[in-house]
Amino acid sequence: MIRPTRRLVLGAAAAVLAAPAVRAQGSAIRIVVPFAPGGSTDAVARLVTPGLTQRLGVPVVVENRGGAAGSIGTDVVAKARPDGQTWLLTFDSHATLAALIPQLPFNPDRDLDPVMLIGGAPYVLASKPDKPFRNIQDVVDRAKAQPDGVSFGSTGNGTIGHLTMVLLQGKTNTRLTHLPYRSGGLAVNDTVAGHVDMMIGSAAVVNPHVQGGTLRTFAQFGPERLAGLSGMPTVSEAGFQGLEAEAWWGVFAPHGTPQDAVARMNAALKESLSDAQVRRTMEETQQARLVMSDPATLGTFVQREVAKWGAVVRENNIRAD
Incomplete structure (x- = not known):
């Protein structure tokens, strides 16, 4: 058996002190996707995690928590500690949650902070x-x-x-x-x-x-x-007005996450999405229009989406699965 010497103990302590960022962030950062694997949200999350791991200096893992139109996984993030460990990468249904589920166990506007509007398709x-x-x-x-x-x-x-x-x-x-x-x-x-x-x-x-x-x-x-x-007309061109709809992906943090952590994640996302191969995959394979916004832009965008689609939910008395 190898017994620890005083030099080994001191060396290990020095290594811990020399890596405060990793220790502060824990063993891994998790990105919660509130849907089952296989959809576009899951694909976007897994596409950016290697770049995030490289740029943030700690492992970044995707955690799928599907169910109830995305509210189950979103609730996990809304109730998570605002320490930069947990983030939400979600889909456009986020804008309908409050109208769709009257007894929603969290408030999307109050309990989550915007980080980035990645883009749409x-x-x-x-x-x-x-x-x-x-x-x-x-x-x-x-x-x-x-x-x-x-x-x-x-x-x-x-x-x-x-x-x-x-x-x-x-x-x-x-x-x-x-x-x-x-x-x-x-x-x-x-x-x-x-x-x-x-x-x-x-x-x-x-x-x-x-x-x-x-x-x-x-x-x-x-x-x-x-x-x-390009050879296929849009529904508006085909004579069906008022049916424009684009999917979008956004990143959120638990409310109260430090602004410097939000800024770091926003910057790391932007750099990861700007990588030539990742951008090509998003634009060609995912058919996405990249936005890569600042947090405020996502906040304003979501407010508009909530007003538009929440009205459709209420007028048609739609409820979650």
């Missing part, structure tokens, strides 16, 4: 190539001929994709069957398998399967045509 409708949909009018026509006979998947009740389809049904006086999933990845799997007629999801989560030929997109809900779908 337009929502698209996609189906197996052998499904009879070539444009959004095909969906409307079939739904009118077969009320409740056309199904669509989304990442859950009250998500922006689901709410967009609620608006579509209201504008066209149609009824579709909604199948909510816990993540975009699960919705994609069942759409590829043909268990659901189509799905609405971000271009980020759908694009790899479009590139692989297992899905075909036939409608895009962005304000302008996506570069990769």
